[in-house]
Amino acid sequence: MVFRWVLLASAQRGSEMKISVGESVLELVRGDITRQETEAIVNAANSRLAGGGGVDGAIHRAGGPRILEECRAIGGCPTGRAVITSGANLKAKYVIHTVGPVYRGGGRGEAELLGSAYLESLKLAAGNDVRSISFPSISTGAYGYPIAGAARIALNTVVAFLEESGAVWLVRFVLFSEADLKVYEDELREIGAD
Ligand code: ADP
Numbered sequence: 051m052v053f054r055w056v057l058l059a060s061a062q063r064g065s066e067m068k069i070s071v072g073e074s075v076l077e078l079v080r081g082d083i084t085r086q087e088t089e090a091i092v093n094a095a096n097s098r099l100a101g102g103g104g105v106d107g108a109i110h111r112a113g114g115p116r117i118l119e120e121c122r123a124i125g126g127c128p129t130g131r132a133v134i135t136s137g138a139n140l141k142a143k144y145v146i147h148t149v150g151p152v153y154r155g156g157g158r159g160e161a162e163l164l165g166s167a168y169l170e171s172l173k174l175a176a177g178n179d180v181r182s183i184s185f186p187s188i189s190t191g192a193y194g195y196p197i198a199g200a201a202r203i204a205l206n207t208v209v210a211f212l213e214e215s216g217a218v219w220l221v222r223f224v225l226f227s228e229a230d231l232k233v234y235e236d237e238l239r240e241i242g243a244d
Contacts, residue, residue: 067235069242071212076205076221078238080231083224084112087141088182090134092171094189095147098126099133105186105226114139121147130166132174144180146171150189153196161203164189168207176217184222187230197230201237209241 068077083091083105093109096102099121101110110117120135127133132148148171151163167188175183185204189195208221225231 067238069238071209073216074212074219074221076208076212076223076238078223078225078231078234080226080228081224082108082226083184083186084108084140086184086222086224088184088220088222089142090144090146090175090178090180090183091137091140091142092132092183092185092188093145093147094186094191094193095121095127095149097129097149099124099147102192104191109140109145112140113137113145117145130163130170132167132170134174134178142184144175144178146174146183148188150193150195153189153194156199160189160195161199164195164200164203165207168204169211172208172211172215172218172221176215181218182220182222183218184224186224186226187234190230197233198237201234202241205234205238205241 066077066079068075094105101107101118116138117135124133127147127149129149129151132146135145137143137145148167150167151160153160187197187200190197190200223234225234
């Protein structure tokens with residue numbers, strides 16, 4: 051993939067990395083996605099939109115019951131697609147719920163479905179005039195997707211979108227652990243070096 055990116059900041063202790071893609075910014079931070087002040091945060095949901103563990107549970111706990119009510123009204127979401135609800139009690143105005151693939155060895159379209167989960171989330175954000183959005187590391191928890199491969203797909207998809215569209219100004223990946231942040235940083239450097 052050919053694109054231009056500019057390294058804006060990379061802290062020595064590895065706590066944050068920020069690049070510019072076109073007019074937009076892509077950043078990697080360690081943190082809790084429920085506390086982000088971006089206009090939208092993305093939930094790694096299940097296809098029944100029923101809530102659950104991991105980041106899904108954390109978002110529903112922090113946002114309150116209204117999010118689950120809105121999810122019930124929507125009904126469900128196929129793998130690789132995304133739906134939007136309000137952010138209820140969260141700082142974010144919206145939650146975009148997307149469903150990543152369960153990893154079953156890599157031969158069942160997992161890579162395409164994971165890329166689609168990111169792309170559909172970005173399109174939904176742009177369609178709702180969302181200028182800033184935070185993503186967790188979709189599918190790399192309970193769904194078992196190996197994180198290096200998942201990070202590469204996530205970053206490639208976001209960079210390609212930002213190159214094509216000026217609609218979203220800030221995309222932030224919020225990684226829950228230092229180890230996950232490091233994987234994303236390494237993959238972003240590799241993408242830039244390609
Ligand atoms: P999936 O079912 O898509 O694999 P999980 O929620 O199990 O989703 O895990 C996805 C990632 O989200 C994991 O790396 C997990 O550590 C991370 N995570 C869990 N809670 C939070 C949170 N509050 N903020 C950001 N990331 C989180």
